[in-house]
Amino acid sequence: MLSKRERKEKIIGYCFVLPAVIYMLLFIGYPIVYNWIITFQDVTATTLGNTVRDFVGLDNFKAVFADPTFSKAVANTFFYTICCLVFQFSLGFLFALFFSKKFTLSQPIRGFIVISWMLPVTVTALVFKFMFAESNGIINAILMNLNIIKEPIGWLIQGKTAMWSLIIANSWIGIPFNMLLLTTGLNHISEDVYEAAAIDGANAWHRFTRIILPLLKPTIMSVLVLGFVYTFKVFDLVYVMTGGGPVDSTEVLSTYSYKLSFRLFHFDQGAAVANVLFICLFLVALLYLKTISKEEVI
Numbered sequence: 001m002l003s004k005r006e007r008k009e010k011i012i013g014y015c016f017v018l019p020a021v022i023y024m025l026l027f028i029g030y031p032i033v034y035n036w037i038i039t040f041q042d043v044t045a046t047t048l049g050n051t052v053r054d055f056v057g058l059d060n061f062k063a064v065f066a067d068p069t070f071s072k073a074v075a076n077t078f079f080y081t082i083c084c085l086v087f088q089f090s091l092g093f094l095f096a097l098f099f100s101k102k103f104t105l106s107q108p109i110r111g112f113i114v115i116s117w118m119l120p121v122t123v124t125a126l127v128f129k130f131m132f133a134e135s136n137g138i139i140n141a142i143l144m145n146l147n148i149i150k151e152p153i154g155w156l157i158q159g160k161t162a163m164w165s166l167i168i169a170n171s172w173i174g175i176p177f178n179m180l181l182l183t184t185g186l187n188h189i190s191e192d193v194y195e196a197a198a199i200d201g202a203n204a205w206h207r208f209t210r211i212i213l214p215l216l217k218p219t220i221m222s223v224l225v226l227g228f229v230y231t232f233k234v235f236d237l238v239y240v241m242t243g244g245g246p247v248d249s250t251e252v253l254s255t256y257s258y259k260l261s262f263r264l265f266h267f268d269q270g271a272a273v274a275n276v277l278f279i280c281l282f283l284v285a286l287l288y289l290k291t292i293s294k295e296e297v298i
Helices: 004-039 059-068 068-099 106-113 121-131 138-145 159-187 192-199 204-215 217-234 237-239 255-264 267-297
Strands: none
Touching: 004 267, 059 159, 059 204, 059 267, 068 106, 068 159, 068 192, 068 255, 106 159, 121 138, 121 159, 121 237, 159 217, 159 237, 192 204, 204 217, 217 267, 237 255, 255 267
């Protein structure tokens, strides 16, 4: 039985949490539920304002799955996400190992690198769009001055190079994020562990594989999952730089959903694609929670 003071403290706690709960329900919960509802209805430009809409079951999912653009968007999304994770995690880890050492100007340089992560994504997308421009683009100018190429390349208007341009731009954003989280994890490893390993005769490789990696496993898992979520749901970077083109070569699930909803006005099919994206991220989150819970039990 709770005392009067304990009940009062509990009520006060609920009052503090209530605004956040209301915000989550209104701006996150309701859109998710509504998006699932219209997925099973006939919602186009002509039926959007109707109070009663036809129930179509799984027809929207069938229509989306039958569209070749959808399969291309799925493949592009996974290819883009995996490549970005490999580059930004590898380079971020190297930067973290480097900046975990104490040397002059370590913190100022690290702070300067973080600027790329702090900039709005749309600003970064515009900068890289100008850098990769066929005419007057700095990338072509540098490569031509170094005699690597003889004529300007249309990086963003060719299917083979457009996707890699996006990967480079996103990796530039993600490297500082990975570096910050991994540096924090490295700083929490006690110096006594390194000293004990040195006394036992462990070389640099042994310290990395048998001390750093095992102790950083929770941090690495968090970095990879967060990186996957942020990269998999990318929209603004792709929309500003390529808009999903050329010829759907950079079309991802988010831009495909936007295209169906706000260009073709098939809001029902756009919602279906968005829910596929939601399911993918939800499964990744469940896998992460399951892995973490196993480690806590052990």
